[in-house]
Amino acid sequence: MSRPAQIPLDLGHRPALGREDFLVMPSNELAVGVIDNWPQWQAFAIALCGPPGSGKSHLCQVWRASSGAVEVDAQSLAQHEPPELIGDATCCVVDGVEEALATSAELQRRLFHLYNMMRERDGYLLVSGREAPARWRCGLADLRSRLSTLPVFELGAPDDLLIEAVLVKMFADRQLKVSPEVLRYILPRMERSFACARALVTAIDASSLEQRRDITIPLVRDVLESDRLSPRP
The missing domain is CATH 1.10.8 (Helicase, Ruva Protein; domain 3)
Structure with a gap:
């Protein structure tokens, strides 16, 4: 008699997100290097970009752990003003706002406010997306001009x-x-x-x-x- 199939429970799994767990290869070594080099960044705000699953969010978590940065995503930024989200923090990581930003003027305004807050505090800002921020769809000219100046570190296609x-x-x-x-x-x-x-x-x-x-x-x-x-x- 054959055994009945086991029904898998989608309990999820916890990926290892420490720096020692990140796989450094030629396609991502520049991005890894700049994260490792904090706080000796040449600019207060930088961007990571690359295809889905390339390690952007992993590197964001590595930097968040080392810098004590507050993490902000599209949902939280849509619901709260930046001062509510970051308090007195001087480091902030913004991950996963690229698509939502294109259709929300309010989100654009709040991200611009957040950018200015980090600059005024002499803090640090890390943003992440599929495309370089200069290519993000954004109707707010002031924010668009700021995003276009960010140094970009790309995580390339895998070999x-x-x-x-x-x-x-x-x-x-x-x-x-x-x-x-x-x-x-x-x-x-x-x-x-x-x-x-x-x-x-x-x-x-x-x-x-x-x-x-x-x-x-x-x-x-x-x-x-x-x-x-x-x-x-």
Whole structure:
């Protein structure tokens, strides 16, 4: 009699977000270097940009931990004025406002206020997005001009070495053991993007749990050929 499939509970997992957990490669070493170099920045405000899953948010968390920065996102900035959000802080990280900024004049006004507050306090501001801030859609001319002057550090597209390292880390974050043979099978068969890597690891984890099977090449083949693999933004 076959065993019933196990229903996976989406309890989530906690990625390792310390500096020692970040994978430094040629595609991201300039961005890592500037985060490590704080507070000897050449400007009070800088920007990180890159594709989804490239490590922007990870580096933001590394800097937040080292600087004591207050973290601000689109939702909190839409609900509160900057003084309410940051108090007396002299460091602030703004992550994930790029899309919302394009359609909200109020959000633009508040981000401009936040920018000025950090400058007046001789503080530091780190912003993050897919595109460089100079390319963000923004109708507020004063904010647009400020964003266009930010030094930008890009986390580039991944090469095979980085994709493999990212896969290893993502599996490890979920406490999953994957053999080198399985990794070698995956690499030439997947899209070269961090979003795909994340979606693939999620799908493999779910399939392994549902079927109570180890992560083997046949299981991975089934996942790659299934319709459950859809990269998340």
